[in-house]
Amino acid sequence: MWGVVRIAFRNTRRQARRSVLLGGAIAFGVMIITLVNAFTQGAVGNVRSNFSYAAGGHIFVTGTELTESRREVGRIGDDRPLRAAVDPSDPRIASVHRRSAAYGSLIFGARTVSQQIEGVDFAAEEHFRRGLQVREGSVEDLSDPQLLILPAKAADRLGIRVGESLLVRLQSVTGQQNVGEFRVVAIIEDTGSFGLSSAYTSLAYLNSLIGLEPWEYQVFSIFLTDMREIEAVAGEIYQALVDAGALVERPYSDRAITYDDEVEEGVAVLGQMFGQAAAIIAEEPWEGTKFAVMTLDELMKPVVAAMGVLDSIALGIFVILLVITGVGILNTFRMIIIERTREIGTMRAFGMQKGTVRSIFLWEAAFISLGGGAAGLVLAGVIAFFVSRATFQDVPGLDFFLDNGHFTFIVTPADLVVNLGILLFISLLSALLPANAAAKMAPAKALGSHY
Amino acid sequence: MLSGARTFGMKALTVCVWVGILFAAGALSGLGGPGVRGGVALAAEAEPDIDAIIRAIDEQSSILASDFTATLTIVTQDPEKGAEKFVVREFRRDRENKFLLLILEPRAQMGQGYLMDEENLWFYDPESRKFSHTSLKERFAGSDARNEDFTQSTLAKDYRVTGYQSGTLGNYQVYIIDLEAVHNEVADPYLKIWVAKEHNLVLKVESYSLTKRLMRTALFPNYIKEGDVVIPRVMIFVDELVPGRRTQITVTEHSLADLPDTVFTKAFVERANR
Known part of the structure; x- marks a missing residue:
């Protein structure tokens, strides 16, 4: 041999x-x-x-409610079942976030930039400011309701500096036109090196612009200490919501992957999570909030x-x-x-x-x-x-x-x-x-x- | 201090110049008052029935007896991007609340279509060959026009009158009417419209946001009149938030001939791209 x-x-x-x-x-x-x-x-x-960085979590729970004309809008009004289903002290859970989001045009003089804006409850998210790399300005005092923390890319394109004000053209959850006025308090580095970095403002002010009550929000997101626990934790949350009698679905958990369908549906879900107003008329009406539990892996299918x-x-x-x-x-x-x-x-x-x-x-x-x-x-x-x-x-x-x-x-x-x-x-x-x-x-x- | 506010005076001046030029020059020359339903306003000069005027506006902009076809040339001036031109073929059937907008130019977007099918508005992308949901409230192809600007007027259904006054716009005697949306499913929560007393034509519309900030001014200096129906021949949309940005839509090659039912179907939109 x-x-x-x-x-x-x-x-x-x-x-x-x-x-x-x-x-x-x-x-x-x-x-x-x-x-x-x-x-x-x-x-x-x-x-x-x-995606985890931009979407702000590993597990997401969204809420959908119906308008009088049965159009679907992203809103979590009554979140008591959700609060009961998720225990933030669970050692597998690193942090939880309640956010609203809108996709709008930032306008400064004749310059415009399209930008996702997230509404953050700064008082509830004590660790929020720690995760930011501030290039200019300060995030120590976040008490101004109309403050805006702006990613560097957007700030550079607009040519805006800390302390200056800008307008934001956006839509309410039902698609109505609205304009907000914001004051830039800080410009942050894009730590995720991801083109969809969010700008941040107070949850209550953003809610007032997109037609939500101050206590409402659109996405409940969870960061885990170990991403291998995603499926287990998501399953437990789903089951707890079912047990609590809430309307809930896991729209992407057991689907066979067909490229075209997943891309289309994925884009629709991302659109909702990133603040785009839905225009879809529900086929079957329902009362209250319908929850949807999704994981990062499911959204990554496309x-x-x-x-x-x-x-x-x-x-x-x-x-x-x-x-x-x-x-x-x-x-x-x-x-x-x-x-x-x-x-x-x-x-x-x-x-x-x-x-x-x-x-x-x-x-x-x-x-x-x-x-x-x-x-x-x-x-x-x-x-x-x-x-x-x-x-x-x-x-x-x-x-x-x-x-x-x-x-x-x-x-x-x-x-x-x-x-x-x-x-x-x-x-x-x-x-x-x-x-x-x-x-x-x-x-x-x-x-x-x-x- | 807002940067945009510095140019407020310039914007106001620009709008005034537009209004002055377009209306003082009698751009409504194609319309001879008597043929247009102006009786409501004339009969009620002392105490006008504003609700009736609003209904008349809706009625004369609705093409119920036939279909409507036209070519729209949409030119958007943007201070950053410069001029952008779209040519669109429009098909309308108001009695069934259907319409189709097919983009013919620019070449990169040729074949894209917006199809209103019953209650849903679909956007068709010929590259992916997919239909996706969109909304009447969305901007049309990045212009200052919204999808709903191409449909029939439904002011009486969607708004209530909160006030009015008499005034002039160029050479025209007008009612200036304040409107507030009665539900949250229209893009503009508040409107202020300038309606010619003579023939109930809307000459100017100001759109206000939920926070009551002026967002857009629309000017309608020229109308096409076909029987009892009037269609704006020229529409100018001025963005009141971005100085120097505006869109002009010119309607040509219009027709009121009936269209086959198949025009307002997804299959037609797909076939149009083959």
């Missing part, structure tokens, strides 16, 4: 140029699939953490599905590349066998078995494919290293996938095993026909051949 491996290795080195060309083609394919896999894994992770599509496309390209390379291996090995016919005849004449001859050629194919695969992994690693150090902070639309302005590449063992397994399989399959042909050669005939 060891002798066979040694001969195969020597043969591979002996025809270095040919091996390098074949291995290079394989390396290219492995590099592409590894980069795409690593990119999608990293992007999903970044989106997860960015992103995961999109990344899955990207992975599948990359895998398809990888297999096509390998099939083309496989044809190359097949032809190359046929030539090799013709060139080495007398050598094969000699080995067979000295008593080498058919299976051993076959094994030598299969080992050669394995060396070329694994060598190419290793080179592809190294290349992918080098490219990922440099790309992950480049900053893409200012490229529009990429924020969502970045970690502090950088791409992240994560290689999982499962991806490695699958990709290298496919590579080895196709390479050996391609070499098998020529290897069999070599094994079946009659020694005398092979020795007498002249090529």
Whole structure:
């Protein structure tokens, strides 16, 4: 066995140029699939953490109520069942937040910026100001009801400074036009490096602008100490609400993922969470607040599905590349066998078995494919290293996938095993026909051949 | 001090100039008073029946006997983005509360459509080939016009009169009527409208927010008259919050010919993109 491996290795080195060309083609394919896999894994992770930051939690409970004309609006009026269902002292729960949100146009002079604004009960969220990285101004005194804490990006685009006032054009939960006047008390860094950073104001003032009572809100969000507890805690909250007799659903818990549907529904849910007024007429009317319990993982389904599509496309390209390379291996090995016919005849004449001859050629194919695969992994690693150090902070639309302005590449063992397994399989399959042909050669005939 | 407030005087001046030019020049030349339902105002000059005037406004803007088709050219001037032009084909069937707006220009948004189907307004995106819910209260394609600006007037149903006075607008004797929404499902909670006494045409509308801040001024200097129906030929929407921002809509190629029922269906919107 060891002798066979040694001969195969020597043969591979002996025809270095040919091996390098074949291995290079394989390396290219492995590099592409590894980069795409690593990119999608990293992007999903970044989106997860960015989304958690922007949405303000790991578990979300939204409330929907009906207007007189049965249009659905985001509002939690009576939250007693919810308060009973969630125990903030549970060690698995890091913090809870009651927020309203509106998506509006900030207007300063002739400049406008679209911005999500969250209403925060500063008195109830004592730790709120600790999480902010203040670039300008102060968040020590948050008593002014019309204060606004503005992300740096929005402030820069508006050209506004701390102490100045601006107007915000927004809609009430029923879609009525409204305008609020705010005073900027602080400009904060975008700590999540995420394009949807919120501006913050007092819950009561935002509620007054969007048509809610001061004590009402739209989203109850929960941060956990350990994200692995998401499903368990969400399930318990749902069950507690059911037991309390509340109208409650888990709209995205048991759905099969179909990319189009999930994207559409996901966008609708995000729209509600980010303060966009709904215009949908309910098919079945109800009384009071209908709760919906959702988790970060459920809301991430569209992103995961999109990344899955990207992975599948990359895998398809990888297999096509390998099939083309496989044809190359097949032809190359046929030539090799013709060139080495007398050598094969000699080995067979000295008593080498058919299976051993076959094994030598299969080992050669394995060396070329694994060598190419290793080179592809190294290349992918080098490219990922440099790309992950480049900053893409200012490229529009990429924020969502970045970690502090950088791409992240994560290689999982499962991806490695699958990709290298496919590579080895196709390479050996391609070499098998020529290897069999070599094994079946009659020694005398092979020795007498002249090529 | 608000930055926007510094330019308040300039904005007011701009609006006044617009109103002056458009109305003093008699831009309503296409209308010969007698053909338009003006009797309500004339009969009640001493003590006008404002509610009746509001109803008359709704009636003469509703095209109930036929369908309506027109091409709309929408030009938005934005101080940051410059000018942006849309060309839209409008189909209306007021008796069934249906309409369809199909974007023809710019090329990047060609084929997008807004379909009012019973109680829901749908937006169609030809790229994703998906319909999604939208609202009459939303802005149309980023302009200062809202989707509801393209539908029939329903002032009498949605608002109550809270006050009025007589005045002039350019050369026109007008009633200046204050309206307050009777429910929370209209975009504008408060309106102030300038209605020509002669023929009950709305010449100017000021929209106020829930906090009673002036948000938008709409000017209607020119109308198309077809039988008992009047349709604004030109609409100008001035954004009162962003200085220098306004949208002008010009109606051309209008027709009152009946349309096939299939026009107001999702299938038609999808087919229009093939």
